[in-house]
Amino acid sequence: MDKELEHQFVSKLERHQNIAHKICRLYTHDRESHNDLFQEITIQLWKAYPKFRGDAKFSTWMYRVALNTAITLYRKKKRGIRTQDFDTVHFKIKTEEYDDETEQQLGLMYNAIKELNDIEKALVFLYLEDKNYKEISETLGISEVNARVKMNRIKTKLKSVLNP
The missing domain is CATH 1.10.10 (Arc Repressor Mutant, subunit A)
Incomplete structure (x- = not known):
């Protein structure tokens, strides 16, 4: 993926990260699980971003990907959420603390x-x-x-x- 696409993605994700944090609060019970799910949502958004056509607003698309990620992971393992390794993504996102x-x-x-x-x-x-x-x-x-x-x-x- 080229640097411009990566920059666009990071910028949009930073602007709309509250969406992911709120979803994480709904589907997790502790800070560690929250962070793991946030990471997994970020990875899934990154993987899907090249296919984002802009037919809907970025935030609407992000809701859909984030909710689907949370629901899929939650159903796979109700006791905890398994995540993928974050090493494949090379950018840093400034996260807001609650x-x-x-x-x-x-x-x-x-x-x-x-x-x-x-x-x-x-x-x-x-x-x-x-x-x-x-x-x-x-x-x-x-x-x-x-x-x-x-x-x-x-x-x-x-x-x-x-x-x-």
């Missing part, structure tokens, strides 16, 4: 979301990212109507988990 106070504030919400199935987690994540139902349906590969129905059911489910 402080413990923020993590604690989000803890209750993420714990409730973690009780949902994989597709429900992805739908809630996109909803919380202020994606409209059209973008959600395109990212998850479901109809807009299906996305709306699922979201209403999820809201009911989360209310019952958070307010038993």
Whole structure:
């Protein structure tokens, strides 16, 4: 891959890395697993980037690749996530750190979301990212109507988990 393509990729990834971090929070339980999944998502994005045609926004494409990576790895090994070796990727990405106070504030919400199935987690994540139902349906590969129905059911489910 040429240097210009690599530069474009790194620039876009740095700009949108919060997407991957949020997905990592949904599918992992500790800092080490979070970092491993972030690394794996980065590798999968890097591998797929030459095929990115720009038909959708980079962030929409990144959501899809990152969610698919997390779900695939989560299903393969529910107790932990296996990752690939990062040595094949030669660039460095400046990562943002999340402080413990923020993590604690989000803890209750993420714990409730973690009780949902994989597709429900992805739908809630996109909803919380202020994606409209059209973008959600395109990212998850479901109809807009299906996305709306699922979201209403999820809201009911989360209310019952958070307010038993």
